[in-house]
Amino acid sequence: MIRAIASLVVALTLAGAANGQEVVDVAPAETTIGTSAVEDVAAPLPPSRQRPAENTDEGGLWGVSDRAEQQARLSGQLETDQALNAYVRGVACRVAGDFCGDIRLYLMNRPFFNAQMAPNGYMEAWSGLMLRVEDEAQLAFVLGHEIGHFGERHSLEALRATRARATGALVASVVIAAAGTAAAVNSPNSAGSISDVTRIAVDAVYLGTLASLFGFSRENERAADMIGFDHAVAAGYDANAGKTLWTNLIGEMRASDNPDVRRREARGSIFNTHPLSSDRVEALTERAAAHAGGGETHRARYRAAIRPFIDSWLRAELRRRDFGQTSFVLDRLATHGEDLGVIEFYRGEMNRLRRGEGDRDRARTHYANAIGYPDAPAAAWRELGDFAARDGNAAQAVQHLRIYLERAPNAEDRALVEARISQLDQGGAQ
Amino acid sequence: MSIGRRAFVFGALALGATGCATGALVEPGVYNKASGLNVTLGRQWSDLTFMLPNRPPNVRMLSIDGPLLNRLFVASLAPGESLVRPVDRDTPRPTYRADMSDTEAVEFVIDCLAAMQLEAPEANALRPQSMGAAPGVRFDIATRTAEGLNIAGTALVARTGDKLRVLVFIAPSEHYYGALLPEVEQILASAAAA
Numbered sequence: 001m002i003r004a005i006a007s008l009v010v011a012l013t014l015a016g017a018a019n020g021q022e023v024v025d026v027a028p029a030e031t032t033i034g035t036s037a038v039e040d041v042a043a044p045l046p047p048s049r050q051r052p053a054e055n056t057d058e059g060g061l062w063g064v065s066d067r068a069e070q071q072a073r074l075s076g077q078l079e080t081d082q083a084l085n086a087y088v089r090g091v092a093c094r095v096a097g098d099f100c101g102d103i104r105l106y107l108m109n110r111p112f113f114n115a116q117m118a119p120n121g122y123m124e125a126w127s128g129l130m131l132r133v134e135d136e137a138q139l140a141f142v143l144g145h146e147i148g149h150f151g152e153r154h155s156l157e158a159l160r161a162t163r164a165r166a167t168g169a170l171v172a173s174v175v176i177a178a179a180g181t182a183a184a185v186n187s188p189n190s191a192g193s194i195s196d197v198t199r200i201a202v203d204a205v206y207l208g209t210l211a212s213l214f215g216f217s218r219e220n221e222r223a224a225d226m227i228g229f230d231h232a233v234a235a236g237y238d239a240n241a242g243k244t245l246w247t248n249l250i251g252e253m254r255a256s257d258n259p260d261v262r263r264r265e266a267r268g269s270i271f272n273t274h275p276l277s278s279d280r281v282e283a284l285t286e287r288a289a290a291h292a293g294g295g296e297t298h299r300a301r302y303r304a305a306i307r308p309f310i311d312s313w314l315r316a317e318l319r320r321r322d323f324g325q326t327s328f329v330l331d332r333l334a335t336h337g338e339d340l341g342v343i344e345f346y347r348g349e350m351n352r353l354r355r356g357e358g359d360r361d362r363a364r365t366h367y368a369n370a371i372g373y374p375d376a377p378a379a380a381w382r383e384l385g386d387f388a389a390r391d392g393n394a395a396q397a398v399q400h401l402r403i404y405l406e407r408a409p410n411a412e413d414r415a416l417v418e419a420r421i422s423q424l425d426q427g428g429a430q
Numbered sequence: 431m432s433i434g435r436r437a438f439v440f441g442a443l444a445l446g447a448t449g450c451a452t453g454a455l456v457e458p459g460v461y462n463k464a465s466g467l468n469v470t471l472g473r474q475w476s477d478l479t480f481m482l483p484n485r486p487p488n489v490r491m492l493s494i495d496g497p498l499l500n501r502l503f504v505a506s507l508a509p510g511e512s513l514v515r516p517v518d519r520d521t522p523r524p525t526y527r528a529d530m531s532d533t534e535a536v537e538f539v540i541d542c543l544a545a546m547q548l549e550a551p552e553a554n555a556l557r558p559q560s561m562g563a564a565p566g567v568r569f570d571i572a573t574r575t576a577e578g579l580n581i582a583g584t585a586l587v588a589r590t591g592d593k594l595r596v597l598v599f600i601a602p603s604e605h606y607y608g609a610l611l612p613e614v615e616q617i618l619a620s621a622a623a624a
Contacts, residue, residue: 078578412552
């Protein structure tokens with residue numbers, strides 16, 4: 001029973017780990033890879049916590065966390081880039097203090113804002129978080145927040161407080177999950193599809209349990225905010241990082257195309273179990289105001305670390321098709337006038353995919369803007385070539401497509417583009 | 431709807447979805463269930479369309495060993511349709527538009543695969559290839575499952591009128607993709623709008 005309840009509570013605590021999300025093994029805090037590394041992180045420390053006995057409720061939590069971590073290690077969503085992993089691990093250790101040796105950090109390619117830390121010390125940071133965080137101080141605040149949950153044993157606290165309240169939801173959860181499992185057994189090849197259906201159903205049950213936990217969770221979230229603040233500031237980071245990040249995220253949720261997200265400012269994010277409210281922002285604002293200041297954002301260092309990944313993260317972000325949120329994210333990324341070729345290209349992509357009134361013209365404008373910057377993706381020329389062809393300007397289309405092939409000689413669509421050029425050269429159809 | 435009632439409804443749907451449907455054997459020969467896209471199968475397949483979540487219209491899913499080991503999508507999509515259906519009304523999905531360029535049609539298929547929970551799918555080696563009399567685009571696919579299993583694939587898309595005819599084959603790159611590729615190549619070569 002302890003394990004069963006622990007399973008539920010961990011699923012809640014991990015903010016989505018029940019959806020088949022998993023974790024990555026990261027090299028210890030050797031943070032000297034790449035130019036953006038954190039220089040002053042000490043060598044890995046031994047864990048500060050001993051594994052609890054298996055016959056305790058905390059031992060049950062660790063067992064469930066172990067299994068989730070095992071899945072994470074094998075996940076197809078795992079980001080394995082050594083330099084980025086080392087960088088984020090370095091930031092985590094910088095704010096973790098004595099808990100540095102407990103952390104096993106996994107970067108996951110998931111286009112949502114989320115970080116989480118399990119009772120056994122495994123921690124996840126998602127690509128959607130990395131894309132939204134503006135500087136190292138904000139990343140440090142988020143990781144410090146998660147370490148705060150770990151340090152205060154909030155999962156265990158939640159488990160004990162939830163036992164009685166969770167029973168009803170747990171029964172429903174087990175019944176639905178059992179139905180899915182039985183179906184999978186009866187038709188082994190259908191496991192993937194059926195698991196999808198079951199997952200949706202189980203998520204609905206989790207939502208019910210979450211609702212009963214919100215009052216409790218907010219207390220822990222506020223506490224974790226303050227711990228994250230203290231850890232980040234003690235590590236020399238900007239005291240305004242937390243309030244700025246939360247304010248931006250509230251703004252992004254409000255910009256969502258999805259009415260459900262706008263209503264709850266919560267969906268598909270850390271805030272499923274980390275409810276974000278203005279009182280938390282106010283508390284962090286007060287805390288920052290009382291602080292003497294002088295911390296660093298390390299914005300340039302952070303941007304250098306994530307720059308190689310911005311393109312692929314934005315592609316994944318676009319696939320969510322929440323163009324309101326994506327537009328907000330792109331605007332935030334453009335704030336300091338960096339990476340504008342990539343950002344303008346993705347503004348073009350967003351408008352091209354959205355296909356609303358005026359979007360076609362806006363897409364063309366953004367692609368045209370993009371090619372004015374040295375970091376413009378070659379695909380910007382291809383898109384401009386496509387626009388020109390549709391507009392009946394074959395000569396300009398051919399010119400753009402040829403530039404595309406010059407800039408991307410190994411493009412996967414080279415044969416297709418060459419055929420298109422040939423067609424346009426011969427006065428072919430648009 | 432209350433949380434409890436919603437959970438009950440979802441549970442009932444889950445039980446229904448997992449307990450009632452069955453697949454059907456498809457004999458070698460012409461397969462014409464995809465609303466205007468005919469292909470010729472060289473061997474026996476199973477039609478597992480019922481397993482598609484929310485079952486999008488005009489999309490059929492065939493398999494030899496089960497969808498986790500090989501999947502062939504045969505679809506004939508009208509504008510506004512897709513290879514996938516959203517899990518709820520507020521979750522957008524990739525949608526076929528009649529004015530898509532060839533590159534956008536490929537992007538549409540790839541985005542559909544991403545919506546099927548395949549990780550970072552990529553289209554490789556795009557090249558012109560006809561589907562019957564219709565000019566089309568052939569491309570290969572590289573992706574992986576959320577659990578980390580590498581998946582390979584190949585696809586052929588073509589437009590006839592306003593419809594997008596789609597053939598997508600995906601399978602684990604270890605053994606299963608290569609084992610069925612000769613059969614799939616013949617199927618792609620046989621494809622024609624009805």
